[in-house]
Amino acid sequence: MKQARAIANINIALLKYWGKFDEINVLPTTTSISFVLDRFYTITTISILPNLKQDVLIINNQLASMDDHQKITSFLDRFDRHDYVQVVSENHVPIKAGLASSASAYASIATAAKKVFNTHWTLSELASITRFGSGSAARSMFDGFVKWNAYSDCIEQIHAPMLDIGMFVVLVDANPKKISSREAMAITKQTSWNYDVWVKKSVQQALDMEAAIMNQDFHVIGQLSQQNALGMHTTMMAADPPIIYLSSESMRIIHELLHLQDQGVALYFTMDAGPNIKILIQDQDREIIESLLHQFIDPLNLMYSKPGKKARIIHE
Ligand code: 2P0
Numbered sequence: 001m002k003q004a005r006a007i008a009n010i011n012i013a014l015l016k017y018w019g020k021f022d023e024i025n026v027l028p029t030t031t032s033i034s035f036v037l038d039r040f041y042t043i044t045t046i047s048i049l050p051n052l053k054q055d056v057l058i059i060n061n062q063l064a065s066m067d068d069h070q071k072i073t074s075f076l077d078r079f080d081r082h083d084y085v086q087v088v089s090e091n092h093v094p095i096k097a098g099l100a101s102s103a104s105a106y107a108s109i110a111t112a113a114k115k116v117f118n119t120h121w122t123l124s125e126l127a128s129i130t131r132f133g134s135g136s137a138a139r140s141m142f143d144g145f146v147k148w149n150a151y152s153d154c155i156e157q158i159h160a161p162m163l164d165i166g167m168f169v170v171l172v173d174a175n176p177k178k179i180s181s182r183e184a185m186a187i188t189k190q191t192s193w194n195y196d197v198w199v200k201k202s203v204q205q206a207l208d209m210e211a212a213i214m215n216q217d218f219h220v221i222g223q224l225s226q227q228n229a230l231g232m233h234t235t236m237m238a239a240d241p242p243i244i245y246l247s248s249e250s251m252r253i254i255h256e257l258l259h260l261q262d263q264g265v266a267l268y269f270t271m272d273a274g275p276n277i278k279i280l281i282q283d284q285d286r287e288i289i290e291s292l293l294h295q296f297i298d299p300l301n302l303m304y305s306k307p308g309k310k311a312r313i314i315h316e
Pocket of ligand 1: 011013026135181271273
């Protein structure tokens with residue numbers, strides 16, 4: 001029996017990927033920039049077992065749905081393999097709640113698959129393949145700040161020191177979302193009247209974000225990140241039918257955070273394809289900001305994470 005086990009963290013985009021220029025080749029319309037969070041991860045073990053007549057996929061102790069089975073099997077077929085495998089994936093992420101569990105899932109599957117199928121790809125080639133599982137997963141393959149350029153299949157680390165930052169995740173609702181990111185971004189791109197404006201704006205934001213990362217400028221990074229996320233959500237709301245991931249509880253928290261910002265508290269927020277809110281801070285401010293957040297967020301729904309590491313093999 002041959003086996004490989006890999007771990008991958010979720011990543012949170014400071015500039016978002018929301019729409020494909022080319023759906024078949026998974027090429028994004030915008031440059032996205034992210035970093036991984038060490039608190040949320042997926043561990044995947046892939047085993048080549050004798051006598052398998054098809055792939056066996058177990059996610060969180062349950063057989064994968066038909067849909068997931070088909071997606072993961074076709075993803076594994078990209079590895080020029082000669083065996084069926086057993087894939088056992090454990091998600092340590094609230095599934096499908098806009099915390100990008102598909103990113104850590106596919107990044108860990110890709111990393112374990114490369115090892116078990118003995119595929120001779122560079123990390124860059126592997127990351128590029130990973131995007132076919134889930135676009136955002138490709139960004140979990142690197143340390144530090146990671147960039148995926150618009151119209152490109154190239155995902156790479158930005159070579160700059162990591163800032164001493166952290167992120168609070170506010171869990172607003174851990175239920176599965178009603179519409180997948182894949183479907184929602186396609187509807188947004190096709191129908192939203194302000195989608196092109198957001199894409200155009202993101203060109204300058206990407207240049208500014210990269211410069212801010214090079215300059216280690218936390219405030220510019222935070223401001224750009226917040227503007228970009230709010231912009232992404234306005235494109236969804238302007239779609240037909242409108243896509244609204246943010247709930248009334250998300251909005252209540254956003255108003256409280258804006259109020260803290262007005263008072264000079266150094267925090268910035270971002271939201272993905274779900275109602276949860278992520279709050280970017282400098283790690284040195286953690287204690288004071290946490291006590292401020294506790295005034296309007298149940299501590300049970302608040303989780304803090306530092307930046308994590310790239311996807312990697314943990315056991316063979
Ligand atoms: C991101 N999201 O940049 C954005 C922000 C969600 C909101 O990437 O179709 O699940 O599999 O490539 O990777 C979620 O999109 O979409 C995502 P597919 P994916 O993190």
